[in-house]
Each structure stands twice: as C-alpha cells, then as structure tokens.
Amino acid sequence: MSAVVLAELAYWQVSILRVLGLLAAVLLPSGTIVYLFLFKMMSFMQSRLGPMEAGPYGSMQLLAEVGKFLQKEDLFPDGADRKVFAWAPIVVVASTFIMYTVVPFGPDAWFANIPTGIYFALAVSSVSVIGILMAGWASANKYSLMGGLRSAGQLIAYELPLVLAVLGVVIQAGTMDMQGIVAAQRNGEIFGIGFIGNPYIITQFVGFAVFMIAMQAELTQPPFDMPVAESELVAGYLTEYSGFRFLLFFIGEYATAGAFSAIAAVLFLGGWSLPGIGFDADIMNVLGPIVMLTKMMLIVFLVMWFRFTYPRLREDQLQIFAWKYLIPISLVNIAVTAVLKVAF
Numbered sequence: 001m002s003a004v005v006l007a008e009l010a011y012w013q014v015s016i017l018r019v020l021g022l023l024a025a026v027l028l029p030s031g032t033i034v035y036l037f038l039f040k041m042m043s044f045m046q047s048r049l050g051p052m053e054a055g056p057y058g059s060m061q062l063l064a065e066v067g068k069f070l071q072k073e074d075l076f077p078d079g080a081d082r083k084v085f086a087w088a089p090i091v092v093v094a095s096t097f098i099m100y101t102v103v104p105f106g107p108d109a110w111f112a113n114i115p116t117g118i119y120f121a122l123a124v125s126s127v128s129v130i131g132i133l134m135a136g137w138a139s140a141n142k143y144s145l146m147g148g149l150r151s152a153g154q155l156i157a158y159e160l161p162l163v164l165a166v167l168g169v170v171i172q173a174g175t176m177d178m179q180g181i182v183a184a185q186r187n188g189e190i191f192g193i194g195f196i197g198n199p200y201i202i203t204q205f206v207g208f209a210v211f212m213i214a215m216q217a218e219l220t221q222p223p224f225d226m227p228v229a230e231s232e233l234v235a236g237y238l239t240e241y242s243g244f245r246f247l248l249f250f251i252g253e254y255a256t257a258g259a260f261s262a263i264a265a266v267l268f269l270g271g272w273s274l275p276g277i278g279f280d281a282d283i284m285n286v287l288g289p290i291v292m293l294t295k296m297m298l299i300v301f302l303v304m305w306f307r308f309t310y311p312r313l314r315e316d317q318l319q320i321f322a323w324k325y326l327i328p329i330s331l332v333n334i335a336v337t338a339v340l341k342v343a344f
Contacts, residue, residue, distance in 0.1 A: 006123075014229075018057040018111050021234070022097060022100055022101065022111055022113065025099055025100050025103070025105070025111075025289075026096065026255050026259075027095055027255070027256075027259070028293075029256040029258035029261075029262075029293060029297075030228065030251060030254040030257070030297055031062055031115075031257050032293075032297065033297075033300050033304075034057065034062055034254050034259060035058075035061070035062055036297070037040065037300060037301070038060075038254075038304075038306040039058060039061055039062075041050050041301075041304055041308070042304070042308050044291070045308050066247065069243055069244060069246060069247040069250075070243070070244060070247070071243075072082075072242050072243035072244075072246075073242065073311040074225075074242065074243040074244055074245060075240070075243070076141055077139055077140050077141065077240045077241045079140030079141070079230075080090060080138050080139055080140045080240065081137075081138040081140075082138075083140060084134050084137070084138035084152065085134075085135070085240075086238055086245070087131075087134065087223060087243045088131045088135035088245075089131065089132035089135070089136060089246075089249045089257065090098065090131075090246035090248065091127065091128070091130055091131030091134060092128045092129070092131035092132065092135075092248070092249060092252040093129035093251060093252040093255070095124055095125060095128040095131065095256075096128070096252050096255045096256045096259055097255075098124045098127075098208070099121050099124050099256070099259040100119035100259055101143070101321070102114050102118075102120050102178055103121070103178065103259070103263065103264065103286050103292075104178050104179050104182060104266065104271060104272060104288075105260045105272055105274050105289040105292050106206040106281075106284050106285035106286075106287075106288030106289065107272075107281040107284050107285060108281060108285050109180075109263075109285045109288055109289060110179070112231060113177075113179065114177075115176065115177050116176045116177070116179070117176060117178040117179075118166060118169075118170065118176050118177075118178055118263070118266075118267070118271055119176050119178055121164055121178075121259075121263055122159075122162065122166065122219045124157075125159075125218070125256075125259075126159060127151055128155075129151070129155045129156070130255065132148055132152065132155075132227070132237050133148045133149075133151075133152050134148075135148060135237040135238070136148015136149065136151070136236070136237040136251075138241075139239065139240040139241075141236065141239055141240050143234045143235075143236065143239050144236065144237050144238075144239045144240055145233075146236070147227045147229075147236020147238070147239070148227070148236070148237045148317065149236040150227040150236070151220060151227035151236070151237060151271070153319070154217055154220065154224065154226065154227060154318060155217075155218060157217075157318070157319055157322040157323065158214045158217035158218055158224075158322050158326075159199070159214075159218070160322070160330075161210050161211075161213070161214045161322060161326035161327050161329075161330045162210075162211060162218060162325055163207070163217065163308050164209040164210070164330030164331065164333075164334060165210040165211035165265060165328065165330055165333070166207070166211065167330075167334050168204050168330075168333050168334050168337045169181065169204055169207060169267045169268070169340055170185070171334065172203065172204065172341060173185075174202075174289045176344050178266050179261075180264060181267060181271070182266060182270060182271035182272065182273055182332045184198070185197050185198050185199050185200055185270040185271070185273065186270055186273040186275075190202060190203070192253050192297075194314055195275070196243050196275035197270060197275050199269055199270045199272070199275065200267060200268045201205060201269055204227055204268060204333070204334060206329065206333045207268075207304050207330070207337075208264075208267075208268045210326055210329060210330050210333070211264060211267070211268070212299075212302060212303070213326060214266070214326065215260045215264065215305075216254075216303055216323075216336070217318070217322070218260065219256060219257050219260065219303065220241070220253075221257075221306070221307045222301060222307045222308075222310060222311075222312055223306070223310040223311060223312050223313050224305075224312075224313065224318060225312055226312065226313070226315055226318060229312060235298075241318055246299035257297060257303060258291070258300070261295075261296040261300045261303070262296050264293060264299050265292060265296050266294035269295045269298075269299075270295075272284065272286075272287075272288030272289070272291050272292045273288075273291070273294075274287070284326040319333060
C-alpha cells in the first residue's frame with residue numbers, strides 16, 4: 001500500500017491495516033516454513049512422504065495441528081508460578097512480532113520506519129530470552145529449569161557474533177536504517193560494475209556465514225538444540241506446556257525463524273529489491289513482499305538443511321565454538337571492512 005493511499009486514511013484505519021499486515025507478515029511465512037520444510041523437506045530427506053491426508057498433498061495439515069492444540073486442556077503444574085508460567089509464551093511471541101515491525105517489504109511497505117532499525121530488531125530479539133527463562137523457572141520442573149538456563153547461556157553467547165556480523169554490514173552501508181541498507185545494495189557497485197548492485201553476501205560473505213551460524217543457535221535449531229534436547233531434558237523449558245500455550249511457543253519458534261531470515265535477506269541479499277531491475281515504487285510495493293518471501297525461504301532452506309543434517313553438539317563445544325571461533329572471526333571481519341571502507 002503506497003504512502004499516498006495511507007495519507008488519505010484516518011490514523012485508526014492506518015493502524016488497523018498495519019496490524020493486519022503485521023499478522024500476515026508473521027503468520028504466512030511461519031506457516032509456509034512449517035509446511036515446506038518441517039512437513040515435506042524433512043520427510044523427503046528421510047525417504048518418506050510426510051502428512052498426506054489433510055487437504056491436497058497434506059496442505060491442510062498445519063490447520064489440523066492448530067485445531068488439535070486448541071482443543072487440548074491448558075494445564076498448570078501443581079508447583080508452578082501460574083502468572084509467570086502463563087505469560088512466558090506471550091513474551092516470546094511478542095518479541096517476534098515486534099521484530100517484524102522494522103523489516104521493509106517495499107519502498108513504502110513497512111510498519112515502522114526507524115532510523116536505527118537493525119539495532120532495534122536485534123535488541124528486541126533478545127527479549128525472547130526473558131520469556132524462555134520465565135518458562136523454565138515457573139514450570140517447577142528440573143528439566144524445564146535446566147533447559148531455560150541452557151537456553152539463556154546459549155542465546156547470550158551467540159548474540160555477540162550475531163551483532164558483530166551485522167556490524168560489518170552497517171559499516172559498509174554507512175547506516176543502521178534497514179531501508180538505507182537495501183538502497184546501498186541496490187545502488188552500489190562491485191569493482192565498478194553496478195548491474196546487480198552490491199549484494200553484501202558477496203563482500204560480506206564471512207559476516208553472512210557467521211550470521212547464519214549464530215542465527216541457527218539463536219533459534220535453538222540442531223545442531224544447537226541443547227535447551228530442548230529430548231534425549232537429555234525431555235523437551236527442556238517446553239516440558240510442562242500444553243494446548244494453546246505450547247502452540248504459542250511453536251508459532252514463536254518458526255515465526256522467529258522467518259523474522260531472522262527476513263533480516264538476513266535485508267542485510268545480505270538486498271531485501272525487497274530486484275538486481276538490475278528498476279521498477280517504480282508502486283510496482284515494487286506489490287512485488288517487494290513476494291521477493292522478500294522468496295529470499296526468506298532460501299535462507300530458511302539453509303537453516304533447515306543444517307538442522308536435518310548435523311548431530312547435536314555438546315554444551316562445552318557450543319560455548320567454545322562461539323567464544324573461541326565466531327567472535328574472533330567477526331572482529332577480524334569488522335576490522336577488514338573498516339579499513340577497506342576508509343581506503344576505498
């Protein structure tokens with residue numbers, strides 16, 4: 001929707017449209033991720049078909065799963081802190097929804113245009129750690145508590161390389177505005193060649209690799225799934241959850257995968273822009289979300305590929321990998337980027 005059309009609407013109408021758009025931006029990609037990758041890609045990698053009964057080719061299976069969870073009883077453990085236990089999944093989902101507010105889907109297709117958008121997105125993503133700790137502590141279960149503590153240690157360790165990987169992009173683009181980062185890639189050049197712009201996946205490939213690994217750990221996806229390791233902790237901080245609240249955690253997990261993938265698409269793949277194609281703003285406001293969704297799915301494909309391929313690390317290996325390898329590599333990447341930025 002163009003800025004001209006929004007300007008003709010009342011504030012409350014614009015607010016409603018933005019809320020509906022945000023819901024679509026969160027739920028549609030997360031549903032697509034679950035169906036394409038969790039139901040089908042994993043099945044094909046294991047030489048099976050996956051869900052086939054609910055809808056054509058199992059396309060309605062996700063709706064069946066949601067209906068199943070909505071019908072289940074909402075249980076509270078006897079010794080649980082009921083208020084904290086109830087609010088934990090809401091905190092996790094809320095942090096994901098807020099992350100999407102600064103992701104641009106077109107020249108005028110955004111929910112909140114903040115000059116420090118990437119800083120805001122990374123700061124808000126850290127709030128989910130609080131929700132996970134709340135779930136682990138309030139469940140009155142030793143496995144849940146251990147899972148919550150593991151998750152906190154893991155997320156804190158891997159937030160550092162995640163932020164440092166982004167810093168290289170910010171230095172090269174010269175802005176923290178996510179629309180500005182898209183524009184820098186769309187209008188940039190590589191060695192004087194500007195046909196495809198300057199997608200930072202080329203010049204910031206090291207940063208992209210570090211970002212993807214740290215993103216995998218932030219999502220607690222295998223091989224970094226120690227907080228919910230079934231063979232060790234039953235299901236970690238999720239052990240005592242059922243029904244609607246478990247569904248919220250499930251939505252939050254895959255919606256967060258979509259949010260981080262959208263951020264990675266903006267940072268390294270040029271976001272909503274098409275290389276070498278100069279459509280006007282109105283056309284890109286329509287095509288931009290489709291382009292973004294395509295790039296998001298490519299990034300999620302890499303995440304799920306690693307998830308279904310590699311075995312789980314030990315807890316000490318996970319911490320060593322972050323502190324001894326990813327963080328030093330990120331610092332070197334920042335230093336090289338800064339020197340080249342000044343020199344050229």
